Amino acid sequence: MKIRECGESMLLVELEPAIDPVVNERAIVLAARLRQRGARGVRDVAPGYCTIGVHFDPLQTDLAALEHAIQAEFAAIETLDAIADRPPIEIPVQYGGAAGPDLTAVAHFAGCSEDEVIARHTQRIYRVYMLGFVPGFSYMGRVDPSIAAPRHRVPRERVPAGSVGIAGGQTGVYPVESPGGWQLIGHTTTVMFDAARSRPSLLSAGDLVRFVAVGQT
């Protein structure tokens, strides 16, 4: 574990540099413990794949004490190697056609039929590694390598809210209309983020997700 300074207002806690469910689970648990600890001056704690960003007000924070708190909490989770069991959250997806304009291209990439791409995408249970990009956007993995098409070289200016995409080994849902470079294979009517809900984001880091094909393709 390394603690790196990012300017005077943020620390980055680095675990092993890997996209790995156990390392990610440690990052999520460590972030939750630090948030709960509520050290003076800390404004926000956010986990990444294998890192934790600790944002703080440098005029209210004792840096040495904060680093000490991070070390103490890390010692408590260092050997954690079990992933909390949770039921997968199901997201219904209409694949292909106007809902998934890149399904054909992904099928071409994989050298299989569109139905086979759908089968391979719906077959796996994905882990939400982190959220970012826009509110409620989840980076999930790992996608079956055979359909892990790379993102577009030139991103689309507008990707509709609800679009389900693939970018290499990652898959995710665009919660709001935004620019985006992922291969769009389908669309969901599930609302991924609503600031008015008690839990605004449908998904949190560490959640498990299964996509379910609905309607015509």
Next chain:
Amino acid sequence: MTPAFLHVIKPGLLTTVQDLGRYGHQASGVPVAGPMDSFSHRLANQLLGNPADAATLEITLIGPELLFESETTIAISGAHFEVTCDDRMVPMGASFGVRGGQRLKFGRILQGARAYLAVAGGVQTPPVLGSRSTHLVSRMGGMQGRAVAAGDRVPIAANAESRTQRKAPGLTLPTRGRALLRVVPGPQDHWFERDALRTIAGVSFRISPISNRMGYRLQGPPLPRVHQGELISEPVGLGAIQVPAAGEPILLMADRQTAGGYPKIGHVIAADLPLAGQLAPGDFIEFVLCTRQEAVAALIARERQILRFADLKDAS
């Protein structure tokens, strides 16, 4: 409290509602947003005796024309504009009384890029996740998540108490479109050639035209990497200078995403970010290396400058 309203006749180039930002939800990917020049935002509030986190209007390069529906007190800080209220000149950096039916017109911009218009009691758009800040890409906060538009009635506090005439000079205005920003090494400075940070010191970077509230793209000398790996996306903070493999370095500003996958060579210190917020595309940035101790000392000095304008009774 029933709100009063500010009627928007012309919106200006980009006028958004901002408070000190939306912290606490970055784990859900919610960006912080907030003012590009947080010091001028706070100063405008301070001039009226508003709390530091009262929402103001951030006004960018071309200012709006606004009609006040009722009497209030305002203060404008940050960029110097020629501002009139029914043909009377409005002083920058001072509180100013307006009556119902009066029109506030922003004219020529003389210095800086972003002005903050505070009203007594603050702009009263509904808070979203604890903040009124507008984040344009997420369509969150402010006027339904967008910039202020012609015909909008922006809710403001009615009959709010405010203090009278106090003057405060601009604290963050760059001269001739050029700013010297202090940086500390970033978390991946070892990905770059040794002394790359020293090399960027003393070189002028030009802010590219595609810069915005999310970040400034910087045109200048290349920053060669010694490490060619891919970085796994990680949380990022305000003021990070991230360097894509090919392309221009990007200085992350108020509307930055919560995470990113580019290595960060350095971080502009918090005390100097407001200066960056007063720059526009085509302006120039020079970097100079400093230590964490200097960064914190500079922030304390800025804080004192702002507190000088607090009411004596508040400061006791």
